[in-house]
Amino acid sequence: MSFLEIKGLHKHYGPVAALAGVDLDVASGSRTAIVGPSGCGKTTLLRLIAGFEAPDQGRIVLDGEVLANGGAAVPAHRRGIGVVAQDGALFPHLTIGDNIGFGMGRGDDKRAERIVELAYIVGLDKAILKRRPHELSGGQQQRVALARAMAMKPRLMLLDEPFSALDTGLRASMRKAVAELLEAAGITTILVTHDQAEALSFAAQVAVMRDGKFSQVGTPRDLYLKPKDRMIAEFLGDAIILPASISGGFANSPLGRIAVDTNDSRDVARILLRPEQIGLKRTSREGMSGTPDMLFGEVTESEFAGSTCTIAVRLLNNFDPPDAAAIGNTPLILRKSGMDAPAVGEIVRLTVSGKAHVFV
Template sequence: MLGMPSHPLPNSSEQARADTVIEVDRIHHGFGGHAVVNGLSFILTRGSIACLLGPSGCGKTTVLRAIAGFEPLREGRILLQGAVMSSPGFAVAPEHRRIGMVFQDYALFPHLSVADNIAFGLHAMRRGERAARVGEMLALVGLAGSGGKFPHELSGGQQQRVALARALAPRPELLLLDEPFSNLDIELRERLSLEVRDILKAQGTTAILVTHDQHEAFAMADEIGVMHAGAIEQWDSAHNLYHRPATRVVADFIGQGVLMPGRLASPHMVTLELGTLQSREPLGVPPATTEVDVLIRPDDIVHDDASPLQAEILHKAFRGADILYTLRLAGGGQVLSLVPSHHDHALGERIGIRVEVEDVVAFRRG
């Protein structure tokens, strides 16, 4: 992925590179008077996996459908391999875009065998070439020997593998995945997302995933665009979205945490109930700002019996290897702390904590 720094996003046309597969350039889309996508831009380079991540109604699936050619544009352009696919009043038909798509409901043909489903888009090939490609795809997705079965004979995870094989079989320039794991249970969803990433990387496939599940996004994508109200709030790596969110929207949506009131002591220093935090970089707040909210993640609060800083346990959520504690400080502020589960404390108990914030994130109060 051609790296796009934190909000605000630059003009995508300034970032074009020779290995660009798709360029989405300031696109707008809506229904009647309701705007769904507002000036959204990004670029994806060959072999990269991107994700549009956000809650229901943020416009992410509409963007995917516009890329596929199913939705028209009011403004902007979508280019594939440098050629315009969509612009206001113009659209290349979906079947001529060399784009593969994996749907949420798999969309397999129930009356066709697994092999025939995979071969569906390979009509231009000779019979022997088509059979060889189907066999290659079955092996790729771990279903060798299952070509004669029908979709109803497969599990949900196996059906999703067939859908992926069918989409990859014609060697598309770009693969789109629309909430591909949402019908699967959590354990299978997590495992399959990692396996699908390995498959896509092995094939050198350029792909865009749409999901509301940040764990899927983190598992699969090289870079992630967090969407809100039809626009991208931040396009970045999973690490930066979690540790260096550019906006409150991203801070609220990614991971867990609390925003604690604080006061800037200098461009690099902020004081709050937990103490004074020092930032390596200037805190990115507007000039003359003094009152701020500081993002504190559960992993910033470390359980330490020897620490003089004490907090009362208000709530606890057992998560197997860890317990997520909600803690109340002496001054009334609350924080979260993720603690190994062998440190099992009772509600109302006071425990020692220390603060280890690697990246200080602050927003202007309000």
């Protein structure tokens, strides 16, 4: 039985359907990420789960308790759900300690002790508890917001783009720290984000939302390597999509004979490779002679970005599957280590590792 069960959720704002039949199951103690483009309905779904708004239709059940069923809904303050917003939403007139303890009773004898304990759990020194929010960095403010949400011992934690305002390096470390904290506390968590890499690294389950409903739900690895369609493939990362014919577990493609993830046979299909599956080795035009079964290309663009380098490779020889002309002169876009990436004009030999995914 799912800890959180969402069935047939609909929400309209006038004639606009923000949610159009959302279904989702979340296991107890797990982390789920909801990812999708702006305006797809991610935040609306979070608001309905939190109880800030009621659905027009559908059910939300948390740990066996019906929180919403059509227009009837349990008030937000009775749901036992913690929420951390993008900006932290701290009270500027309160100290950090009072922000953390905002929802605790003033008469609680252990209130001060619990505030210090929560500050320690989220990695904050108790010396900052007398400061005001404006005296803290962005990362510290988000930790305070998380501590405040944890203070109420929530059954479910909702994170709405909590890391998006942080610098890149801080965002990654903060995301890892928060994931570890929530896992240690055993709190079931849903993260809403537009950042694909963040969703894939944070959660055990990822739900891709499009036009008010989920297009695909699964593990990060399955969604990245076996996306349901081209749109999901390209949304979740750089994608190399090629025409091919499929037979006996292999694809006949512009990149040659490639192992695929199905044994079905198809005369015309599309296959997916991720750039990291393409290996490059420097060679020369002379090195191309006498090797008809090998694939070669010329580097036409190179963009250095420190640890990585984005390069464009134009194929110099092409195998001949159906619809091979569809690839035309379109270069392959690959990302390689910035330490030893080939330069523009260099000739490279291309190899493929792993299996290609065949779109259904």
